[in-house]
Amino acid sequence: MSIRSANEKSHIISNKMRLIARVKKMQGQLKSVEQALDSDEDCKKILHTLASVRGALTGLMCEVIESHILEHMSEENRELSKHELQLANELSVSLKTFL
Numbered sequence: 001m002s003i004r005s006a007n008e009k010s011h012i013i014s015n016k017m018r019l020i021a022r023v024k025k026m027q028g029q030l031k032s033v034e035q036a037l038d039s040d041e042d043c044k045k046i047l048h049t050l051a052s053v054r055g056a057l058t059g060l061m062c063e064v065i066e067s068h069i070l071e072h073m074s075e076e077n078r079e080l081s082k083h084e085l086q087l088a089n090e091l092s093v094s095l096k097t098f099l
Contacts, residue, residue: 015063015067019060019063019064022056022059022060023060025056026053026056026057026060029049029052029053029056030053032049033046033049033050033053036049058096058099061099062092062095062096062099065092065095066088066092066095069088069091069092070088073088
């Protein structure tokens, strides 16, 4: 666990409302899976919803990872160069592809 000074803001906090909204959407999707299982819905519908949840979770993970990468690349409180941003973007695209 890292220790932050009082004036240092986590990158996750800056996107907090958008990230929470995504989590709530996933919670709603999972609730619909629960209801579908409980009411013996068609497996195809359940699998479709589960795939949506998996995609949403992967997207959320990628967004947090991308923010984390950019935060650690710019720890020295300097702007990233165009080349550094390009490298970070390439890493992010690769992660999204493989996740």
